[in-house]
Amino acid sequence: MEARRKSLLIFVAAGIALSIALALIVSPFASSSPDGLEKVAEDKGFLEKAEETEPAWDKAPMADYSISSLEESHPAWATAIAGLLGTVAVLLVAWGLALLLKKRNIPLEVSRKDVGGA
């Protein structure tokens, strides 16, 4: 059972390493063409509706997957670092949330109650 647990952690670590590598190394080479929705908006003449609208949230620190202070001098690094930070942020938030939710679901609670009653 311990070996199984170890194998799971190795699998997850390898997956995290792959994800970070994708965000850090591959993301600067991603296509910068408009995506499906943006292209349709452009072709069908409603893209300006978004361009004319002030964003409702303008505090995004890495808008457009870039670091503004690095964007001019090192655009590829700006994207790579934004990708790295984003991947780590998502990983930590998702892991933390999952742990919080799981805690309420420990079967041990039943046994603790049983012990308390005895």
Add this chain to the structure above:
Amino acid sequence: MHIPDGFLNAGVSVATGVVAVGGGAVALKKARDELDDKSVPMLALCAAFIFAAQMLNFPIAGGTSGHFLGAALAAILLGPYLGSLVLMVVLIIQALLFADGGLTALGANIFNMAIVGVYGAYVIYYLLKKALPRGRTWFLSSTAISAWFSIVLAALVCALELAISGTSPAGTVIPAMVGIHALIGIVEALITVVVAGVVMAARPDLIRTYQPAGNLTVREVA
């Protein structure tokens, strides 16, 4: 297909926002029942991988790019509730940290991708799994088909929201959105099959919706 601010009217923003909150409540409640030692790290890994892979826009026909969505992958690896939760986490962080998808459209983006994309993929996968024989080939075929549908269904509801908002006529925006995403969906299917195939080769027990032995209730304690 992250909708920015300005494309949706107030009615559509609020209505999809309400559905998104409801979907979030369901996903959180179900996550409490379902999360165990094995699925906690898998949920985190799925979220991180999907975020990273969504950054990688690939060129598709005519000066357009597409990117992986991951709704079907999350649904198949984790089941629909945890899968939906994963996409919600990714979409919220994309909106708040990266200004990808408008805050007023966050409900719609969650509805389209984390709810319609994930549950749509799961329903199609589930029906195919019932209809098809068991086995690796059929599993991967069902995965491909549900991944393609997840993109097309999400694009369809996105187009409907744009039409209802009066942003673009239904007759224009629906065929345009569905058409381009039918192409993007092919790449989605390929990526989903490759990733699901790798997980299956390495640790088939980590695919929560796939039980080769046939007993759906047994869940191994890691």
